[in-house]
Amino acid sequence: MLLNVNGINKTYHSGDVDFQALYDINLDIEKGEFTALCGPSGSGKTTLLNIIGCLDSADSGELVLDGISLTDKTSDELADLRRDYFGFIFQTYNLIPVLTVYENVELPLKLLKKHSPDETSTMVFETLKKVGLEGLDKRRPLELSGGQQQRVSIARALVKNPKMVLADEPTANLDTKTGETIVDLMKDMNEKEGVTFVFSTHDSLIMDHAKKTINLRDGKIAN
Amino acid sequence: MNNNLLLAVRNLLRYKRRTILTFLVLSFGVAMYVFQISFLKGFTDKSLENMINFETGHAKIRSLTYDDNEPYAVKNIITNSSVIKSVLKKKKYVKGYTERLMFIGELDNSTDSVPCIAVGIDIKTDKNVFSLTQFISKGSIKTNGAVIGYKLAEDLKVGVGDSLYLTFRTEAGMIDSVSLEITGLINSSDPKANTSNIYMNIDIARKILRTNGVTDIAFKVADYMEIDSYIMALKKSLAGYSFWSWKKLGDHMLALSKSKSMGNYFFVIFLTIIAVVGVINTMLMSVFEKKKEIGTLKALGMRDKDIKRIFLIEGSLIGGLGSLIGIIAGSLITWYFVENGLDLVSMMGDIGKNVGFRVMGVVKARWSPSSIVMAFVMSILVTTLASFYPAKKAVKLDASECLRTIQ
Ligand SMILES: Nc1ncnc2c1ncn2[C@@H]1O[C@H](COP(=O)(O)OP(=O)(O)O)[C@@H](O)[C@H]1O
Numbered sequence: 001m002l003l004n005v006n007g008i009n010k011t012y013h014s015g016d017v018d019f020q021a022l023y024d025i026n027l028d029i030e031k032g033e034f035t036a037l038c039g040p041s042g043s044g045k046t047t048l049l050n051i052i053g054c055l056d057s058a059d060s061g062e063l064v065l066d067g068i069s070l071t072d073k074t075s076d077e078l079a080d081l082r083r084d085y086f087g088f089i090f091q092t093y094n095l096i097p098v099l100t101v102y103e104n105v106e107l108p109l110k111l112l113k114k115h116s117p118d119e120t121s122t123m124v125f126e127t128l129k130k131v132g133l134e135g136l137d138k139r140r141p142l143e144l145s146g147g148q149q150q151r152v153s154i155a156r157a158l159v160k161n162p163k164m165v166l167a168d169e170p171t172a173n174l175d176t177k178t179g180e181t182i183v184d185l186m187k188d189m190n191e192k193e194g195v196t197f198v199f200s201t202h203d204s205l206i207m208d209h210a211k212k213t214i215n216l217r218d219g220k221i222a223n
Numbered sequence: 224m225n226n227n228l229l230l231a232v233r234n235l236l237r238y239k240r241r242t243i244l245t246f247l248v249l250s251f252g253v254a255m256y257v258f259q260i261s262f263l264k265g266f267t268d269k270s271l272e273n274m275i276n277f278e279t280g281h282a283k284i285r286s287l288t289y290d291d292n293e294p295y296a297v298k299n300i301i302t303n304s305s306v307i308k309s310v311l312k313k314k315k316y317v318k319g320y321t322e323r324l325m326f327i328g329e330l331d332n333s334t335d336s337v338p339c340i341a342v343g344i345d346i347k348t349d350k351n352v353f354s355l356t357q358f359i360s361k362g363s364i365k366t367n368g369a370v371i372g373y374k375l376a377e378d379l380k381v382g383v384g385d386s387l388y389l390t391f392r393t394e395a396g397m398i399d400s401v402s403l404e405i406t407g408l409i410n411s412s413d414p415k416a417n418t419s420n421i422y423m424n425i426d427i428a429r430k431i432l433r434t435n436g437v438t439d440i441a442f443k444v445a446d447y448m449e450i451d452s453y454i455m456a457l458k459k460s461l462a463g464y465s466f467w468s469w470k471k472l473g474d475h476m477l478a479l480s481k482s483k484s485m486g487n488y489f490f491v492i493f494l495t496i497i498a499v500v501g502v503i504n505t506m507l508m509s510v511f512e513k514k515k516e517i518g519t520l521k522a523l524g525m526r527d528k529d530i531k532r533i534f535l536i537e538g539s540l541i542g543g544l545g546s547l548i549g550i551i552a553g554s555l556i557t558w559y560f561v562e563n564g565l566d567l568v569s570m571m572g573d574i575g576k577n578v579g580f581r582v583m584g585v586v587k588a589r590w591s592p593s594s595i596v597m598a599f600v601m602s603i604l605v606t607t608l609a610s611f612y613p614a615k616k617a618v619k620l621d622a623s624e625c626l627r628t629i630q
Pocket residue numbers: 012013014019021039040041042043044045046047048
């Protein structure tokens with residue numbers, strides 16, 4: 001068991017208004033899964049992914065990652081967990097615009113500080129090749145198409161061989177065709193490299209590619 | 224390159240216009256500071272040099288009863304100056320000495336009269352302490368007659384060969400008057416020597432005052448900054464006299480310099496506030512524009528202290544580069560005025576003596592390396608400190624909130 005979500009609740013407070021976004025969420029993620037978190041906009045997909053990815057905290061319940069309970073971690077410990085365990089892919093790509101494609105993909109490795117410069121460069125180029133971006137390493141993100149940018153962000157997520165990749169609506173900003181190639185690429189990585197993927201989507205076309213789906217409705221799992 | 228530095232540098236280059244604007248404020252401030260300090264130093268140093276070279280030497284020995292409020296009173300006369308001179312002669316650190324007899328009088332060209340300071344000088348030894356005799360431009364100082372400042376001569380409409388009446392009090396207190404032929408004119412870098420003094424052979428001064436004493440014995444030492452310790456040593460052998468170091472005699476000049484530099488400090492404080500506000504503003508904008516990137520960096524596992532560091536580096540780069548540009552610009556302006564000086568005459572007419580300082584004509588700026596270094600260090604310090612608040616704001620932002628922002 002890679003990840004175990006136990007009775008998670010989350011309520012947002014904005015001003016006087018409280019809004020419960022997640023109700024008693026229980027789920028398990030196994031190593032090598034290719035899972036879609038499905039649900040309409042506002043159903044709590046982002047909230048859940050952020051909690052799984054240690055970017056946000058739940059009000060109650062427990063998260064167990066690789067046997068480690070994530071309750072009561074300091075912000076530095078959470079940062080280290082994100083660095084060591086997760087790759088993130090976002091709907092809006094979120095590449096660092098001042099860095100080149102190469103530098104964007106290199107960044108997670110530089111943060112890890114585990115690899116020599118030579119190793120780092122080999123890993124970056126290999127990953128760029130896997131996602132089909134050979135020769136574009138010197139470009140800036142804004143010089144690329146949306147699909148290419150999302151490939152860079154997939155490369156950035158994969159380069160450090162994370163235990164789990166969390167992708168929040170990775171295709172929502174792309175046209176259908178490009179969206180499908182992106183999901184195919186993710187699936188390819190899942191099958192060839194055994195990378196665990198959990199991605200959210202509200203697009204039924206994309207859901208069809210998943211090996212397992214979790215349906216969220218109004219903050220509740222509705223499978 | 225280190226992540227933090229790389230991101231900071233690239234971010235600076237990203238908003239070029241804003242970066243340049245913040246740079247300019249800082250550069251302008253630093254440039255003005257460097258330039259003003261050099262000017263003030265030029266004025267102060269030159270004033271003190273004039274005072275030392277034309278009036279005080281490194282120190283003066285006077286009678287014990289000498290009263291600063293009545294500087295030319297007759298009771299101040301020292302009658303046994305040879306005792307002092309023989310002591311000074313024996314001290315190795317005394318590089319030269321001379322005696323002067325100074326008194327006040329009125330100069331009269333038979334239509335107008337002006338007050339003046341009359342100075343009897345020892346023609347043979349005056350140059351051991353003072354540079355006055357180098358600046359007698361027309362004629363020379365002779366055993367008879369007197370030399371006056373060229374400006375004083377212009378005011379009294381007289382020239383070399385003409386005579387003036389000098390009215391004064393003798394040692395006994397009687398008012399007396401003598402006619403003195405002008406044998407030369409002084410055209411020096413010291414406005415006082417040019418405008419208000421009349422110089423004569425000390426023997427003539429003694430004769431007309433009917434005294435055999437002097438008022439001042441001026442001397443120069445090996446290291447003028449150490450004058451106080453030399454005076455301490457001399458006091459042991461010359462207990463019955465008062466000592467007046469250039470520091471004491473020039474304290475009004477130093478006070479003037481201080482008060483002018485206060486004005487400078489206000490200007491610097493004003494600019495510092497603008498720079499601080501500018502940097503905080505620039506950095507806060509930078510933080511809020513980069514919310515999503517901050518969220519992304521957090522998602523990638525960058526720790527808060529590293530994110531903070533990116534902004535601090537960005538701030539100190541603005542400070543460092545901005546002040547470097549300022550120092551270069553300020554130094555170029557300063558360099559011009561160090562080489563060519565500022566022409567006070569063309570700036571304010573006459574001989575430009577009304578600046579409060581004892582300077583005239585063309586005054587050169589002087590380098591003040593310590594101020595330049597200080598400006599540089601302070602700029603970096605101030606901008607880095609100013610970045611602390613925005614940097615703290617950046618790390619306090621919630622990662623998931625940052626990622627939700629639409630940018
Ligand atoms: N910071 C917040 N404050 C208040 N409500 C929020 C906040 N973030 C999200 N929500 C609400 O929580 C619900 C779930 O949001 P989200 O997890 O973003 O859903 P999804 O990603 O499925 O669209 C939505 O109704 C949204 O309006």
